[in-house]
Amino acid sequence: MTRHFYILPALFLVWLAAFAATLPAQAQPLRLQITEGVIEPMPFAMPAFVPENSAGNQYSEALARVVSANLTNTGLFREIPRSAHLGRISSFDASVNYSDWRAINTQALITGAVSVSGNRMNVKFRLFDVLSGQQIGEGLQFGGSTDNWRRMAHKVSDAVYSRITGEGGYFDSRVVFISESGSRGNRTKRLAIMDQDGENMQYLTDGRALVLGPRLSSSGDRIIYTTYETGSPRIALMNTQTGQRQLVGDIPGAMTFSPRFSPDGRSLVFSAARGGNTDLYRMDIGSGQIQQLTSSPSIATAPSFSPDGRFITFESDRSGTSQIYVMPANGGEARRISFGQGRYSTPVWSPRGDLIAFTKSNAGRFHIGVMRTDGSEERLLTASFLDEGPTWSPNGRVVKFTREAQGGDPALFSVDITGRNLRRVPTPGPASDPAWGPLLP
């Protein structure tokens, strides 16, 4: 009797889970579950965007290439090469001949069109589920300056990704990072910003002062970073529109570093080191008022807010080695959440709120990993000589981080939360300390 009593609800749950899983599949046949990791990427076809006037010709291929690269880089999609296409998209509004695309095993077909007038352009796209023979969602169009043609391709990519995965996109976003040059012993480090795919890089500082660990505000309007321009670590706040900057968070006699914005952008949390002790402080940016959050005779650094602004996760060596803690955002009792082998550093709360990404070092190797916010279900996504400093994509599905091969230069890498899709992010030279900004409006 008892046995039945337990098995029956268990079976019911399995059936319920299976039923729930089929529901979205029926509503939206073309569907990828990112959390499970994708063994077999979804095959898609991306014909050139149809030029709707002659000035549109020069963007017809370029737009398709950007969309295709974005989707391919997720590891969730595989492009069917143009040479295999049987069908031709010569008119954006003509009906799609699905059998041409089915014959080459296309599951998702993306069609686009582009027209250009002066320095203005108009970009349109549609997404089709080839197997069920129907369009997914309505067609969308984006208009803007031709200078922003890549952004429009990123917006098409975000819409396609969103419709198929049910997740927010992350392609139309930017990344701040540190561009490095010179010898290892006397590195020149410059603050730089670029698109998430490594394009359109611009320097934001001239390299005279050593700079470290930049972070973007949640609206992307400001950057906070550590600078040695006074000869000692200090925190600088830069306006991304005007380029104006100022030193903030002065604590007499202390080195201040490792700053990060609160989700509402109104305050900062950072580390201050003095007297052999590093504690966390919070500053209201408007008033400049500073509040001490921790007072432990140990190192507390690398703080990061939860997306609701209620908690701060940080690393501390108060137990003897670096471990990850969570405390209320105004200070108070900190709870240790990391208990595995090795040292845990640089915890970063996912923008979805569900996970904390971190750096772990154990037995001479470094890893980027994720765990739930209570420390359970730890998963290591990478392993190398030196991986550190994860930063989340706006949708909380991908992290970028710094990887340094043994004896090599640092470079930026990205990996998805299943750990199956590790890629190098192209930068013009050695690079470190990426910080991913929000999805652009």
Add this chain to the structure above:
Amino acid sequence: MTLTSKTLLVLAALALAACNTPRAGGSFGGGGADGFGGPGGFNDGGISTGNLGDPNDPNSIAHFQQRIGDRVFFTVDSSSLNDEARSTLNGQARWLTSNPQYSIVIEGHADERGTREYNVALGERRANAVMQYLVSQGVSANRLRTVSYGKERPVEACAAQRCWDVNRRSVTAVSGVSS
């Protein structure tokens, strides 16, 4: 010119240099902070100039750096001073006490086998340990300043234990004339 005579010339030059007392560099005209002068032409751009002197001269900076030793080393994640470090720092304290015209910046450094933020904190802890020790040996605290470079300024570049061992260090930098 033979190699020997070249060497003699170099030695003579060094001996001459040692006769000069270390001093802060003077400015050449007024000027902007960028070092390219304002109305008065070039200036020193805030760069002080001083002779290191002859290491055989016990009051020279060269003696401090080479004979006494301007740096001490640490084990992984630690800021503890071992016997060798304390012995070096005792020598530094004696030199600093008898050369009160200098101010000192104690740099704390870490090896590359840790994350950037933690290493900045660890470097500060190391620099502070050295500062506290020098103060305990009679050096006035107001002559001392600390700065942490974390893992940003390794002295050896190789990605191997022997380099990390010398990169985990503090360096006592004698910086011009004390104000």
